[in-house]
Amino acid sequence: MKNILLAGLSSVALMTASAALADDHEIKIGVILGFSGPLESITPAMGASGELAMKEVSDSGAFLDGTKVTPVRADSTCIDAAAATSAAERLVSSEGVAAIFGPDCSGVTTAVVNNVTVPQGMLDISPSATSPALSSIEDNGLFFRTSPSDARQGAILAQIVMDRGIEEVAVTFTNNDYGQGFADAFVESYKAIGGTVTLSSAHEDGRADYSAEVGALSAAGGDALVVLGYIDQGGLGVMRSAIDTGAFDVFVGGDGMYGSSLLEALGDDLETWFGTLPGSAVQGDDPFLAVAEAAGIDVDGPYVRESYDAAALILLAMQAAGGVDSAAEHVMAVANAPGEKIAAGELARGLELLAAGTDIDYVGASGVELIEPGESSGVYREFELVDGALKDVKMH
Amino acid sequence: MHDFANAFILLSNYVLIPSITYGSQLAIGALGITLVFSILRFANFAHGDTMAFGTMVAIFCTWGVQALGLSLGPLPVALITLPVAIAVTIALVLGIDKIIYQFYRNKKVEPIILVMASVGVMFMMNGIVRILIGTGDVSFADGARFIIRAREFREMTGLDEGLALRTTQVITVVVAGVVMAALFWFLQKTRTGKSMRAFSDNEDLALLSGIKPERVVQITWIIAATLATIAGVLYGLDKGFRPFTYFQLLLPMFAAAILGGIGQPIGAVVGGFVIAFSEVALTYAYRRVFEYLGPDGFEVEGLAQLIETEYKFAISFIILVIVLLVRPTGIFKGRVL
Numbered sequence: 137m138k139n140i141l142l143a144g145l146s147s148v149a150l151m152t153a154s155a156a157l158a159d160d161h162e163i164k165i166g167v168i169l170g171f172s173g174p175l176e177s178i179t180p181a182m183g184a185s186g187e188l189a190m191k192e193v194s195d196s197g198a199f200l201d202g203t204k205v206t207p208v209r210a211d212s213t214c215i216d217a218a219a220a221t222s223a224a225e226r227l228v229s230s231e232g233v234a235a236i237f238g239p240d241c242s243g244v245t246t247a248v249v250n251n252v253t254v255p256q257g258m259l260d261i262s263p264s265a266t267s268p269a270l271s272s273i274e275d276n277g278l279f280f281r282t283s284p285s286d287a288r289q290g291a292i293l294a295q296i297v298m299d300r301g302i303e304e305v306a307v308t309f310t311n312n313d314y315g316q317g318f319a320d321a322f323v324e325s326y327k328a329i330g331g332t333v334t335l336s337s338a339h340e341d342g343r344a345d346y347s348a349e350v351g352a353l354s355a356a357g358g359d360a361l362v363v364l365g366y367i368d369q370g371g372l373g374v375m376r377s378a379i380d381t382g383a384f385d386v387f388v389g390g391d392g393m394y395g396s397s398l399l400e401a402l403g404d405d406l407e408t409w410f411g412t413l414p415g416s417a418v419q420g421d422d423p424f425l426a427v428a429e430a431a432g433i434d435v436d437g438p439y440v441r442e443s444y445d446a447a448a449l450i451l452l453a454m455q456a457a458g459g460v461d462s463a464a465e466h467v468m469a470v471a472n473a474p475g476e477k478i479a480a481g482e483l484a485r486g487l488e489l490l491a492a493g494t495d496i497d498y499v500g501a502s503g504v505e506l507i508e509p510g511e512s513s514g515v516y517r518e519f520e521l522v523d524g525a526l527k528d529v530k531m532h
Numbered sequence: 533m534h535d536f537a538n539a540f541i542l543l544s545n546y547v548l549i550p551s552i553t554y555g556s557q558l559a560i561g562a563l564g565i566t567l568v569f570s571i572l573r574f575a576n577f578a579h580g581d582t583m584a585f586g587t588m589v590a591i592f593c594t595w596g597v598q599a600l601g602l603s604l605g606p607l608p609v610a611l612i613t614l615p616v617a618i619a620v621t622i623a624l625v626l627g628i629d630k631i632i633y634q635f636y637r638n639k640k641v642e643p644i645i646l647v648m649a650s651v652g653v654m655f656m657m658n659g660i661v662r663i664l665i666g667t668g669d670v671s672f673a674d675g676a677r678f679i680i681r682a683r684e685f686r687e688m689t690g691l692d693e694g695l696a697l698r699t700t701q702v703i704t705v706v707v708a709g710v711v712m713a714a715l716f717w718f719l720q721k722t723r724t725g726k727s728m729r730a731f732s733d734n735e736d737l738a739l740l741s742g743i744k745p746e747r748v749v750q751i752t753w754i755i756a757a758t759l760a761t762i763a764g765v766l767y768g769l770d771k772g773f774r775p776f777t778y779f780q781l782l783l784p785m786f787a788a789a790i791l792g793g794i795g796q797p798i799g800a801v802v803g804g805f806v807i808a809f810s811e812v813a814l815t816y817a818y819r820r821v822f823e824y825l826g827p828d829g830f831e832v833e834g835l836a837q838l839i840e841t842e843y844k845f846a847i848s849f850i851i852l853v854i855v856l857l858v859r860p861t862g863i864f865k866g867r868v869l
Contacts, residue, residue, distance in 0.1 A: 335835065337841065337842075340842065342776060343777065344767070344772060344777040344780075345550075347546065348811070348812060348815040348841045350546075351546040351547075351812075351816045351841075352815070352817040352835060352837060352841055354546065354820075355817035355835055355836075356819070357820070368668075368669070380682075380696050380698065381682060381694070381696050382681070382682020382683055382685075382686070382694035382696055383682075401671070
């Protein structure tokens with residue numbers, strides 16, 4: 137008993153000591169992404185990309201009088217709101233982060249915004265939470281996202297499907313905020329332009345067998361199956377089962393289904409496959425390619441560019457505010473015109489301009505343009521499976 | 533006639549084949565549970581994770597064989613690694629019995645204490661499997677994936693509906709048939725099998741007639757571990773391996789054992805198939821089947837689905853509750869839990 141007390145007391149003492157020791161020349165940024173869970177195959181590149189922007193700012197020496205930036209990682213799990221909340225609380229209370237980069241999935245993002253960042257009055261920018269519900273969350277102006285709302289992705293995907301002459305589809309979506317929001321937006325837009333949705337049904341992630349779900353979708357029929365789920369989870373399972381039973385030949389996917397691991401898993405059996413994912417509005421030469429390549433980051437992964445931009449915007453807003461406290465008020469101004477355009481890899485110049493009191497218009501890796509209430513206006517790439525590889529065929 | 537064939541193929545593709553396969557997997561799993569219950573007299577909660585452990589060993593061996601560049605042609609490599617996996621699982625289960633269950637048996641504790649001990653074992657094995665192989669999906673079915681593809685079937689027969697038959701589905705049914713036949717032969721015909729049944733019927737009489745209890749217990753564990761590994765590998769080949777789904781299998785397997793009559797091997801088999809058929813048939817949308825069978829131009833509004841697929845997991849639970857309320861001994865007059 138005495139030992140436990142001593143250990144407890146000394147750890148409390150250590151914690152206070154470390155908080156007190158955190159000097160003014162270092163700030164920490166929480167990097168909370170689903171390093172485990174349904175997005176675990178794409179989050180490493182997202183995390184690395186965000187941390188790349190932080191390192192660039194830190195190394196420039198121009199950030200808040202030479203303050204260093206240190207990322208601290210935490211696991212959002214993507215699906216477990218309680219785990220994400222406690223991870224975010226740990227970042228805030230024991231790591232003392234100044235702002236949060238992330239989380240990634242819409243459900244956990246809602247939980248973190250409601251339970252942690254808004255009560256703490258802390259700036260939070262997510263690179264990839266795309267649920268339409270987040271547009272109306274009560275965030276006191278503290279929450280932003282460098283990805284667009286799925287309301288827009290749903291509309292664009294519906295148009296792409298219609299443009300390809302497919303007028304009847306079945307929809308399956310992952311049973312969470314992201315899937316539900318995306319599916320609602322898709323179904324509404326698709327019906328508005330004259331399409332028929334035979335069935336829109338949810339699937340649970342993490343099941344071994346999706347033959348029952350596919351049976352229902354197949355009974356409903358349709359010329360294509362629209363899969364709005366996750367590539368590591370039920371989305372793949374539903375596609376696998378639909379191909380095995382010959383229920384559908386044409387598959388349409390949202391951003392959560394984009395990746396080469398799907399092609400490896402399904403092999404030659406997958407023939408017709410297209411969909412949308414957030415793209416870069418950067419025209420002409422793309423400075424992010426060189427920046428990411430130097431750091432060994434694969435730029436083709438989903439939300440890699442948005443991650444760089446989310447981290448960069450957090451730090452540029454702090455620079456504009458001259459400190460951590462009112463940074464959130466400056467995010468929109470930094471991201472949008474008017475001002476000097478700042479591309480990826482030019483963060484040092486952006487920091488210097490802001491320090492000199494000049495406006496900047498951060499363009500970054502994804503050509504980010506924020507619209508009210510603090511989300512990217514959104515440019516989408518239409519991808520398609522061509523000769524066994526995923527190719528971008530169009531921008532929307 | 534054409535319509536009738538289409539309806540039958542449609543049902544086979546989405547209901548019959550999947551539920552026969554799933555039923556075979558559940559039946560072998562439930563047999564293990566029921567045997568442990570009839571000899572050791574407790575509900576073994578660690579059975580699902582024993583399955584996961586055995587499958588994991590089979591996967592590691594499969595990777596080893598694949599690394600040597602060997603394959604079995606159209607059959608999955610896991611079939612030849614199965615004996616190794618069974619041996620390792622038997623060793624583990626006998627070790628656990630020696631360290632944990634024997635201690636409680638010698639103290640002649642209430643069955644519920646053994647059940648709680650098995651819950652502990654379950655969590656332990658849960659952890660071991662996750663540490664060794666991780667929590668993610670592992671697909672280890674190599675060889676030919678299909679015997680008949682849906683598209684090929686359509687082209688071959690000229691029907692509108694396709695029928696897909698996967699290699700793993702046929703392997704599951706064949707292996708399950710062989711295993712069940714061997715087990716029933718063992719229990720009915722061999723001396724050891726008879727002594728096990730005697731021990732299960734009346735422990736005291738069996739002891740008086742000179743049956744060694746520890747030996748019966750050991751053989752039970754050996755059979756249970758063998759069944760668990762086979763069920764696990766078949767399930768994993770068919771649907772992919774993920775530790776969490778093996779844990780989830782506990783519910784349908786227990787429902788199968790209890791529905792059939794716990795302690796009755798034949799009950800476990802029947803129970804397994806009933807549960808599997810209920811899960812698949814109750815959630816299937818029959819719209820197109822009715823349209824084929826109905827008069828020309830007959831159209832069905834909606835999906836003609838009894839229960840939505842989201843509630844698939846609830847079905848075994850509902851069956852379990854109904855059986856316990858209405859006929860707690862199960863179909864074949866087993867024991868009451």
